[in-house]
Amino acid sequence: DGGITQSPKYLFRKEGQNVTLSCEQNLNHDAMYWYRQDPGQGLRLIYYSQIVNDFQKGDIAEGYSVSREKKESFPLTVTSAQKNPTAFYLCASSRDRANYGYTFGSGTRLTVV
Amino acid sequence: QQQVKQSPQSLIVQKGGISIINCAYENTAFDYFPWYQQFPGKGPALLIAIRPDVSEKKEGRFTISFNKSAKQFSLHIMDSQPGDSATYFCAADTGRRALTFGSGTRLQVQP
Numbered sequence: 001d002g003g004i005t006q007s008p009k010y011l012f013r014k015e016g017q018n019v020t021l022s023c024e025q026n027l028n029h030d031a032m033y034w035y036r037q038d039p040g041q042g043l044r045l046i047y048y049s050q051i052v053n054d055f056q057k058g059d060i061a062e063g064y065s066v067s068r069e070k071k072e073s074f075p076l077t078v079t080s081a082q083k084n085p086t087a088f089y090l091c092a093s094s095r096d097r098a099n100y101g102y103t104f105g106s107g108t109r110l111t112v113v
Numbered sequence: 114q115q116q117v118k119q120s121p122q123s124l125i126v127q128k129g130g131i132s133i134i135n136c137a138y139e140n141t142a143f144d145y146f147p148w149y150q151q152f153p154g155k156g157p158a159l160l161i162a163i164r165p166d167v168s169e170k171k172e173g174r175f176t177i178s179f180n181k182s183a184k185q186f187s188l189h190i191m192d193s194q195p196g197d198s199a200t201y202f203c204a205a206d207t208g209r210r211a212l213t214f215g216s217g218t219r220l221q222v223q224p
Binding site for chain 1: 119122147149154155156157158159162202210211212213214215216217
């Protein structure tokens with residue numbers, strides 16, 4: 001079955017560490033996105049990529065980095081520069097937003113310990 | 114300009130009742146308005162979507178009403194069921210960037 005796989009489901013990070021969240025899709029979608037979800041704040045856009053080897057900053061990109069070397073993969077690195085990284089992170093992909101919308105993964109819950 | 118405002122933050126409805134969630138936007142370049150449903154611990158899933166050239170779209174018990182002049186759109190859930198209990202997000206898109214989401218509405222349908 002086609003879909004988006006995010007791993008790990010739960011992740012714990014120590015202060016000062018970088019961590020990388022994985023996002024893989026087998027839907028043959030061109031565009032991929034990373035959102036952060038905090039209670040009462042909805043989904044906020046971190047980074048997005050509309051094609052391989054190209055990506056753009058979203059509304060809250062500071063302290064995060066991404067790469068898009070393969071169509072199927074869009075990993076997100078949460079760096080030590082992100083001051084409040086504890087959140088639920090959602091990856092999504094789309095072929096044509098106007099007709100099909102986004103397909104989301106099941107998310108990664110990151111906690112700083 | 115990119116903001117989408119959603120209300121209410123939470124909603125409690127009796128089984129069989131109508132649930133209504135409202136969203137408003139400022140950016141007139143938005144031309145696609147989807148609603149997403151999210152269950153705890155899961156990613157959101159597309160529920161229904163509308164373009165501004167129509168005023169209403171219905172799919173089963175779910176209806177989007179769209180008022181272009183007021184820059185508002187709403188989701189109506191008819192005959193609400195306990196299985197509808199979830200968080201609902203409205204969103205908007207210009208087609209040139211990425212979806213902008215509202216803050217979410219937590220719906221609880223009581224049996």
